[in-house]
Amino acid sequence: MQNSVKNNIVSDSRNNIQGNPLNNIWDILPKPFLILAPMEGVTDIIFRQVVAKAGKPDLFFTEFTNVSSYASEKGRHNALERLEITASDKPIIAQIWGKNPEHFSETAKILESLGFSGIDLNFGCPDKHVNKTGGGSAMIKTPELAIECFKNAKKSTNLPVSIKTRLGWSDPEEYKIWLSTLLNERPSALTVHLRTKKEMSKVPAHYELIPEIIKLRDKISPETKLIINGDIKDKSHALELHKKYPEIDGFMIGRGIFQNPYCFTNHSPSREELMELLNLHLNLFENYTNTHYTSYEPLKHFFKIYVNNFPGAKDLRAKLMETHSVKEAREVLKKEA
Numbered sequence: 001m002q003n004s005v006k007n008n009i010v011s012d013s014r015n016n017i018q019g020n021p022l023n024n025i026w027d028i029l030p031k032p033f034l035i036l037a038p039m040e041g042v043t044d045i046i047f048r049q050v051v052a053k054a055g056k057p058d059l060f061f062t063e064f065t066n067v068s069s070y071a072s073e074k075g076r077h078n079a080l081e082r083l084e085i086t087a088s089d090k091p092i093i094a095q096i097w098g099k100n101p102e103h104f105s106e107t108a109k110i111l112e113s114l115g116f117s118g119i120d121l122n123f124g125c126p127d128k129h130v131n132k133t134g135g136g137s138a139m140i141k142t143p144e145l146a147i148e149c150f151k152n153a154k155k156s157t158n159l160p161v162s163i164k165t166r167l168g169w170s171d172p173e174e175y176k177i178w179l180s181t182l183l184n185e186r187p188s189a190l191t192v193h194l195r196t197k198k199e200m201s202k203v204p205a206h207y208e209l210i211p212e213i214i215k216l217r218d219k220i221s222p223e224t225k226l227i228i229n230g231d232i233k234d235k236s237h238a239l240e241l242h243k244k245y246p247e248i249d250g251f252m253i254g255r256g257i258f259q260n261p262y263c264f265t266n267h268s269p270s271r272e273e274l275m276e277l278l279n280l281h282l283n284l285f286e287n288y289t290n291t292h293y294t295s296y297e298p299l300k301h302f303f304k305i306y307v308n309n310f311p312g313a314k315d316l317r318a319k320l321m322e323t324h325s326v327k328e329a330r331e332v333l334k335k336e337a
Contacts, residue, residue: 024160025059025091025117026188026225029250032242033058034264035191037229037254038095038120038164040064040127041301045084045292046284050277051257052088055265058250060092064122066135067098067107079107081292085115095164096153097122099134099145105152112159118188119157121150123165126197137197140169143181150185160188164229170198172206179216189225190217191252201255205230207241214247225249232256234263258305271310275333278306282326296325312336 036043036051038061048060065082069075085092094116096107104121111119123146125136132138139146154161163182168174174196182190192213194205210228217226228245229252232238238251256263261277269277285299293299300321307317316336323329 024188025093026160026162026249029058029225031249032238033250034235034238035059035061035227035250035252036257036264037061037252038063038122039254040125041298042257044082045086045089046281046288047302048089048092049086049284050281051261051264053280054261054269054277055263055267056088057253057264058091059117060089061095061120062092064095064097064125064130064136065107067096067103068100070107070110071100071103080114083111083114083116084292090115091117093118093120093162095120095122097125097130097135099139099142099149101145101148101152104149105156108153108156108159108161112157116159118160118162119153120162120164120189120191121146121153123163123182124191124193124197126166126200131197137166137169140166140174140178140197143178147181147185150182150187154185162189162191162225163187164191164193166193166195166197167206167209168196170196172196172199172209175209175213176216179213180220183217183220183224186221187224189227189249191227191229194228194230207231210245210248214245218247227252229254234260235266259308261305274306274308274310275337278303278333279330281306282329286326296323299326299329 034057036057040063043061043063063082065079070079083094094111096119098104108119122136123139127136130136150161165182168178194207194209195201195203214226217224226248227250228248232251232253233256241251242248253263262269281302285293303317303320307313307320319332320329323332
């Protein structure tokens with residue numbers, strides 16, 4: 001049965017490739033557009049719904065999905081679970097990673113049928129476990145393989161294919177060769193995290209390189225949308241940067257969401273509004289328990305997003321961290337209301 005369903009999905013995707021081209025999501029976004037960065041263990045199906053409630057970005061990305069997981073019978077269920085989306089997510093881009101070109105092709109074929117507006121290849125994740133397998137930022141060290149993976153994904157779908165990466169592996173100046181290599185393939189969009197893999201997030205983003213990166217894009221692939229990522233706090237910060245660099249098409253906010261879940265609106269939330277979002281997150285977590293989550297512990301990573309920047313937040317967060325269930329968390333919140 002699983003093979004039959006898979007074959008039908010692939011067949012539908014191939015038929016779409018032969019039909020009318022899809023609208024390119026990158027061409028219809030406002031300028032500058034704002035994106036919630038893909039973050040493992042953060043931008044899951046639950047948190048995306050919470051952010052949509054607080055203030056929706058112009059575009060969502062999924063967490064990272066390993067193409068080799070989808071390509072295997074054993075891992076396919078988990079991969080499809082990670083790729084589940086809701087109406088509030090759209091428009092949304094599926095971000096995929098790996099190192100096997102054929103697996104990129106196989107995964108790309110089914111993403112259109114799942115409701116995605118585009119596909120993004122992760123060539124920038126600095127996680128040591130991902131890099132050890134040859135994926136994420138490790139692609140910077142194997143540019144020929146990276147290009148082969150991109151070409152295999154692109155030829156297998158109608159969806160626009162974009163890339164998210166870093167300046168280089170260890171030296172920021174690596175961007176000159178690395179980004180040129182990627183731009184030569186004419187990706188629909190290129191997101192540049194303005195740090196190297198080695199730098200992680202330990203140094204300020206290299207905003208001083210923005211003018212040179214813009215020139216590189218304009219020279220090699222002017223039709224490619226250029227997105228900047230790294231230390232962007234909120235909407236007002238993005239607009240400030242865009243005023244200085246109007247050639248940039250979009251901005252991606254990552255860690256800024258931890259400081260203010262309303263960062264895409266510039267709204268400063270009250271304690272009551274933050275608690276409302278936390279309760280929404282708890283409700284959604286219960287709805288997805290046993291389908292997406294079997295442990296309560298991952299939920300604790302989100303408490304600091306909502307329980308922050310108001311009197312008594314530190315003590316309340318400490319009490320929530322001691323809980324072991326949604327029921328206990330609600331009891332703590334009720335007492336502190």
